[in-house]
Amino acid sequence: MQPSTDAMETVGDWYHAWFTGIILMAVSRRGPGEAAELVFRVFRQQQQARFLEGLEKLGLTGLPPAIAAARYHYLSNAIGGVGVEYHEESQRKAWIRYPPPRWIWQGTALCGIPPEVNAAMLRGWHAQNGVSLGCPRLGFVCTGQTVEGDPGLEGYYLEHDHDLTEEDRLRFTRAERMPRFDAAAAPALPPSWPAERLAKAKRGYAMEYVRSVMQAAVAQWGAEAAGALLGHAARLTAMQHARQAARALGAGDGPSLLLALAAAQGDAARREGEMIRQPSPALFRGLDLPPALLQAWGELHRGALLAFDPFATLVLDAGPDGLAFHLRPSRG
Numbered sequence: 001m002q003p004s005t006d007a008m009e010t011v012g013d014w015y016h017a018w019f020t021g022i023i024l025m026a027v028s029r030r031g032p033g034e035a036a037e038l039v040f041r042v043f044r045q046q047q048q049a050r051f052l053e054g055l056e057k058l059g060l061t062g063l064p065p066a067i068a069a070a071r072y073h074y075l076s077n078a079i080g081g082v083g084v085e086y087h088e089e090s091q092r093k094a095w096i097r098y099p100p101p102r103w104i105w106q107g108t109a110l111c112g113i114p115p116e117v118n119a120a121m122l123r124g125w126h127a128q129n130g131v132s133l134g135c136p137r138l139g140f141v142c143t144g145q146t147v148e149g150d151p152g153l154e155g156y157y158l159e160h161d162h163d164l165t166e167e168d169r170l171r172f173t174r175a176e177r178m179p180r181f182d183a184a185a186a187p188a189l190p191p192s193w194p195a196e197r198l199a200k201a202k203r204g205y206a207m208e209y210v211r212s213v214m215q216a217a218v219a220q221w222g223a224e225a226a227g228a229l230l231g232h233a234a235r236l237t238a239m240q241h242a243r244q245a246a247r248a249l250g251a252g253d254g255p256s257l258l259l260a261l262a263a264a265q266g267d268a269a270r271r272e273g274e275m276i277r278q279p280s281p282a283l284f285r286g287l288d289l290p291p292a293l294l295q296a297w298g299e300l301h302r303g304a305l306l307a308f309d310p311f312a313t314l315v316l317d318a319g320p321d322g323l324a325f326h327l328r329p330s331r332g
Contacts, residue, residue: 002196003263003264003265003266005195005196005198005199006199006248007248007249007260007263007264008199008200008202008203008264008265009081009199009202009203010245010248010249010264011203011206011207011261011264011265012081012199012202012203012204012205012206012207013206013241013245014206014241014245014261014300015203015206015207015209015210015283016103016106016206016209017106017237017240017241018210018233018234018237018238018300019104019206019209019210019213020104020105020106020109021109021233021234021236021237022213022217022229022230022233023035023038023039023105023113023117023213024109024112024113024233025229025230025232025233025236026038026229027112027113027114027117028112029229030229032114032116032117033116034220035114035117036114036116036117036119036120037120037220038213038216038217038220039117039118039120039121039124040120040121040123040124041124041216041219041220042124042209042212042213042216043120043121043123043124043125044124044125044128045124045212045215045216046124046125046208046209046212047124047125047128047129047132048128048132050076050208051072051125051128051129051132052132054072054076055068055072058071058072058075058076059190060072060075064091064092064159065129065130065133065135065137065138065157065159066091066092066093066094066138066156066157066158066159067088067091067094067157068133069094069126069129069130069133069138069140069157070086070088070094070095070096070156070157071086071094071187072129073096073126074086074096074186074187075187075189077098077103078189079189079193079198079201079202079205080103080201080202080205080206081103081198081201081202081205082098082103082104082205083098083099083101083103084096084097084098084099085097085098085099085152085178085181085186086181086186086187087178087179087181087182088185089156089179092158092159093156093157093158093159094156094157095154095155095156095178095179096154096155096156096157096178097152097153097154097178097181098146098152098153098154099151099152100146100151100152102146102153104121105118105146105147110146110147113147114147115145115147115148117147118145118146118147118153119142119145119170119172122140122142122155122170123170126140126155126157126170127139127140127169127170128169129157130164130169131169135159136163136164137159137160137161137162137163137164138157138158138159138160138164138169139157139158139160139164139168139169139170139171140155140156140157140158140169140170140171141155141156141158141171141172141173141176142154142155142170142171142172142173143155143156143172143173143174143175143176143177143178144174144177154177154178155178156176156178203264203265207265207282207283210283211283211284211287213230214226214230214287214289214293214296215287215289217229217230218289218290218293223290223291223292223293224292226292226293226296227290227291227292227293227295227296228292228296230293230296230299231292231295231296231298231299232299234296234297234298234299234300234303235299235300235302235303235306236303237300237303238299238300238301238302238303238304238306238307239303239304239306239307240307242254242257242303242304242307242308243307243308245257245261245304246260246308249261249264253308253309254304254305254306254307254308254309254312255271255276255305255327257304257308258276258301258304258305258325259271259276261304262276262278262281265281265282265283266282267279267280267281267282274326274327274328275324275325275326275327276324276325276327277321277322277323277324277325278322278323278324278325279321279322279323280322281297281322281323283297284297291318294316294318294323295316298314298316298325301314301316301325302314305327312327312328313327313328314326314327314328315328
């Protein structure tokens with residue numbers, strides 16, 4: 001049975017919160033430099049995997065490079081539930097603006113993100129679009145960052161008269177501001193995006209960022225260190241968000257929440273006594289992650305149980321039939 005739009009949005013929020021928690025954990029435990037490197041890796045991986053394919057799906061191929069790049073960010077983020085604004089100044093200059101509240105640094109998490117970590121997102125994706133389009137003249141100029149107190153992350157794609165060096169593909173200035181957004185003049189999604197499809201896309205958007213940060217963290221720190229950091233962030237995130245998610249999904253306790261979350265992300269989980277089986281979780285399809293990262297994901301489930309019962313324990317096993325969560329009765 002297809003999950004409801006509310007359920008899909010809830011699980012999207014669940015993984016979105018974990019992603020934000022991972023970046024904050026990297027900042028606080030590893031420092032801004034390593035956190036910036038992690039964000040760069042995530043966004044470069046996403047750019048290489050999604051940008052050109054997305055241009056085609058959104059019908060943006062063949063447009064001038066600056067217009068194509070800016071429209072891609074406007075439309076793809078709208079599909080993922082992220083607020084974005086757009087202004088087309090000329091065929092060679094097009095603006096985008098991510099107004100507050102910022103999706104990626106949700107809530108007061110914005111206060112814990114150093115400017116260099118936010119800028120790493122632009123280095124990883126926006127600065128690479130010209131290369132992917134085969135237009136070495138295309139660069140991105142950032143004119144404001146929310147983490148520095150500006151009313152949004154904003155900037156423009158500009159096609160120059162000359163090829164750009166790698167350093168020049170991303171520049172920063174405070175001398176310009178994006179003109180006021182006119183929604184009526186902005187590009188629109190095709191009519192084939194009803195509410196159910198948008199909710200599914202929002203869920204997939206958040207889950208895809210978690211998939212990327214898992215891979216990027218392993219590449220940067222190795223499996224064990226990555227698993228430890230992501231797992232700690234997972235437990236804290238789940239403890240903070242479990243009751244809110246449970247209310248949204250109609251779950252009355254920790255085990256019921258685990259089953260509801262699995263169903264909301266399209267997985268056929270089932271409970272067998274004190275065990276929950278979740279064959280082939282959607283989050284891991286197509287990935288070959290080390291055991292430490294599976295255990296990190298398990299910490300989301302452990303944190304959800306602890307939010308309801310501080311004495312609950314959980315053991316995650318991976319076998320030929322998929323994953324199994326062994327729920328041990330509370331001894332409190």
